[in-house]
Amino acid sequence: KCDIVENNFRPGVMEEWNIGYRQIREINPRIIFLSKNGYGQWGQYARENRPSNDGASQALSGYSWMSRFPGQTPLKMRAYIGDNYGALSAEIAVLAALHYRDRTGKGQFIEFSQNENIFRIMSWIWPYIQLSGESPRPTGNRDACICPADTFRCIDDTFVALAAPAPDEFRGLCQAMGRPELAEDPRFKDHAARLQEENAVAILKIIADWVRTKRADEIERLAEEYGFAATHLYTAKDLVENEHFNARDLRPEINDPLLGKYRNYDFPVKMSGTPPQTKWSVRPVGWDNEYILKTLLGKTDAEIRRLYECGALGKWKDVQGRRPPPDWDGKSGLNTTQG
Structure with missing residues (x-):
C-alpha cells in the first residue's frame, strides 16, 4: 500500500532490518525508496560508517571554512542549511520519481548525500578552482564575484x-x-x-x-x-514587525491541536489553485504509529503491542523536541491525522 519509504540512517541499517530497497521492491515494485544521510551509501566515508549532522556537513563541505572573514575562525551558519535545504532537494527528487512512475509504472531508489547537496549551493566555487587553479579565500560579507x-x-x-x-x-x-x-x-x-x-x-x-x-x-x-x-x-524582531511581510501573510496563525495557536513562517510559495496550508506542527517521534498501523495496515491492538514489546516499533524518548509538551493530556491531537 505504500508509495514512498524514506530514511536517514547510515548505510546498511535498513538492509540489516530486512526492509532495505531490494527487500521492499520484491513486495512492491512500484516503491520509491529514499535514503538520505550525511555521506551517501557508498564511498570511503560510507564504508567508515561515519555519523553526521548539519554542523558536520557544513564543515566537511567547505561551507564553514568559506563563511568567515579573513583570518577569523570558520563560522557555522545558525540556520540548518544542511537539514532544511537537504530535505527540500530530496523531496524534489521524490516528486520527480512519482512523475516517472506515473508515466512508466516503475519505482526507483533515490540516494542522497547531505554534504553533496551543500556542495551544490556553493555554485561558483567549483568553476573558480578549475579556471584559476586556486582555492577561493574567505571574504566575509564581500561578494567575490561582483563588485561593489x-x-x-x-x-x-x-x-x-x-x-x-x-x-x-x-x-x-x-x-x-x-x-x-x-x-x-x-x-x-x-x-x-x-x-x-x-x-x-x-x-x-x-x-x-x-x-x-x-x-x-x-x-x-x-x-x-x-x-x-x-x-x-534586519533582525528577527524587525521581520516579525515588518509591514510588507505581514501584508503577504507570511506568518499565518496555526491552530495546532497539540501545541495550541501560534504564528510561524509558512511555505513561501503562493499558488492560486492549491494554496499551501499548515494544519499542524511537526509531530513527536512515533506520534502516528497507531493511526498508520490500524487504519492503513489493519493491525489489531494486540499485534501493535507485540511490535512495541519486541522493539520493532517505538516512540519518542524523553528528549525536548521529540516528545509532546510536558502538560500534554495524553489525548489532544491524536485524531488530527484522520482529518
Whole structure:
C-alpha cells in the first residue's frame, strides 16, 4: 500500500532490518525508496560508517571554512542549511520519481548525500578552482564575484547591504555619493577592472567611508532614487514587525491541536489553485504509529503491542523536541491525522 519509504540512517541499517530497497521492491515494485544521510551509501566515508549532522556537513563541505572573514575562525551558519535545504532537494527528487512512475509504472531508489547537496549551493566555487587553479579565500560579507557588493556600517552602528555591479547601477551609486567621476575612473570604469583585488579594496573603502556618514534608511532612499540595491540588515524582531511581510501573510496563525495557536513562517510559495496550508506542527517521534498501523495496515491492538514489546516499533524518548509538551493530556491531537 505504500508509495514512498524514506530514511536517514547510515548505510546498511535498513538492509540489516530486512526492509532495505531490494527487500521492499520484491513486495512492491512500484516503491520509491529514499535514503538520505550525511555521506551517501557508498564511498570511503560510507564504508567508515561515519555519523553526521548539519554542523558536520557544513564543515566537511567547505561551507564553514568559506563563511568567515579573513583570518577569523570558520563560522557555522545558525540556520540548518544542511537539514532544511537537504530535505527540500530530496523531496524534489521524490516528486520527480512519482512523475516517472506515473508515466512508466516503475519505482526507483533515490540516494542522497547531505554534504553533496551543500556542495551544490556553493555554485561558483567549483568553476573558480578549475579556471584559476586556486582555492577561493574567505571574504566575509564581500561578494567575490561582483563588485561593489558588501555590508557596511552606518553612522548609528546599524548595517546596510549594498550592491551595484551593473554599469547603470554603479554610475547611480557614484552619483548618490556625490562622486560621479568615479564611474569614469580607469580602476572602476568596468566590472572586470573593479574585480581586481587592489581596485576592489579601493572602491569598497570609498563606499564604506561614505556609508559611515549616513543612516541605513538614507542609503535605502538613495538606492531607490539612483537605481542600485541597498537594504538595512534586519533582525528577527524587525521581520516579525515588518509591514510588507505581514501584508503577504507570511506568518499565518496555526491552530495546532497539540501545541495550541501560534504564528510561524509558512511555505513561501503562493499558488492560486492549491494554496499551501499548515494544519499542524511537526509531530513527536512515533506520534502516528497507531493511526498508520490500524487504519492503513489493519493491525489489531494486540499485534501493535507485540511490535512495541519486541522493539520493532517505538516512540519518542524523553528528549525536548521529540516528545509532546510536558502538560500534554495524553489525548489532544491524536485524531488530527484522520482529518
